[in-house]
Amino acid sequence: MATSDDLTCSRRTVWQGGIGTLALLLAAGRSRPVPAAQQSWPDFLDQIAREARRLGISPATTRAALARAERLERVIELDRRQPEGQMSFADYIGRVIDANRVRRGQEMLETHRDLLEQIRFRFGVPNPTLVALWGLESSYGRSTGTWSVVSALATLAHDGRRSEFFRGELMAALQILDAGDVDLDELKGSWAGAMGQAQFMPSTYLRHAVDWDGDGQRDIWGSIPDVLASMSNLLARSGWRQGELWGREVQAPADLPAGRRDTVAAFAKAGVRDSEGGPLPNSDMPAVLLRMDGPGGRAFLTYHNFQVIKIWNRSDYFALSVGLLSDQLKAA
Structure with missing residues (x-):
């Protein structure tokens, strides 16, 4: 178990600049680029490779990742079908909070009681809140996504709607690969590029992932201690207030x-x-x-902590679900 303020630092050298710094670097490195959506897929990937090289990502890492990148039309379809535009809150909450998810959450609170208490003492986030987030993001680690993170992010970066955001996330994913934190074959996630049991975007991983078990890797894919500590670290650094309700x-x-x-x-x-x-x-x-x-x-x-949850995911539906599930777990 890690205990120092160095928790968020991997023993590997990783880029710590965050999405804002990355956007500035990208902007400085090119002048009047052709909009991504107007480029052919091969031309777009060539431009990504040049930008990655300017950011210090090894050409070997970039070549290996982009050689297998595919434009996934299904990802574009899913990006245009967010739940708050497709279903009522009553329907949404009925789908994401059911008896099985509550029961499993209670089991996780009991199974990982000692670990959760150690993490709560360090970061100040209540155990039911942390477990509720874990349950909603990945069904307590059972559903982490099967999409290629590189392909999903490249597809969304090539699309015209939020190209700059996803271009930055793609660069962050390449940096994670270059640091050796995860193998390319294991870099799977959601259709939007969220990774592991914590469902962190790559830039979030670089800023907030924690090596809690002390093995030298910030493993949000397979290490439950790293998963829970990383999630708690993100909430704490986003301004979570101890002792206040959501x-x-x-x-x-x-x-x-x-x-x-x-x-x-x-x-x-x-x-x-x-x-x-x-x-x-x-x-x-x-x-x-x-x-x-x-x-x-x-x-x-x-209240304030509700807005902190929304830093994780801007959806009112999602943040309310976290709050309501945490309340059920707390009452059990």
């Missing part, structure tokens, strides 16, 4: 608009009650009112 489900008067910002006490004066109809705490904690699925749907007051 939010709560509430009953809210119909005339209160979604998106209203106020203190919990002010919402109480406006007629907001807890989910059982009881009074809210007399608290000056800032909160935001969310209404899901319109006026007849579920309502929530969300």
Whole structure:
């Protein structure tokens, strides 16, 4: 178990600049490039290889990775079908939180109790929150994705919608390969390029992955200690506040608009009650009112830690699911 402030540093030399620094380096290294979507696939890969070389990634690593890169049309289709545009929150929550996921989460809390307590002491993130994230991201490590991360990221970088973001992630993935943190054959993940049991994007891995078990590798694919510590490190560094809730489900008067910002006490004066109809705490904690699925749907007051979860994934659906699953695990 690692205990020092060096936890986030691999024993290998890795690029630590983050996506913003990488974007600046890329911009400095080329002038008026042809937009990726207007390039042929081979020309696009050639440009990626040149950029990787300017960033110090070995040509051998780049050649090996890009030689097997394919443009995956299915990835483009999935990128255009995000859940908040395709299903109601009620449908989404019914799919992602079921009795089996709750039961498995309870088992993980018990099985890894000592490890979780050590990680909680170091980073301050509650065990149910951490396990809920693990469960929703990869079904507690059972579902980590089978897509080639390099092909998925290259496809999205070649597409015109968010080319610069995914180009940066592709460069980060090549850096991970170049550092020897994972073999190319094992670099699998989601269709969007999220990797391992933690489902980190490559730039997130470079900034936040932790070698908790002390074996010299930051292994978010096979090491549960590294997975859980890395996830907790990301939340802590994103501003997680110890001792505060993520939010709560509430009953809210119909005339209160979604998106209203106020203190919990002010919402109480406006007629907001807890989910059982009881009074809210007399608290000056800032909160935001969310209404899901319109006026007849579920309502929530969300706090600072909810926004921290959204740094992980910008979806309200996802962040609410983490909060609600963590509440169920805490209550068990």
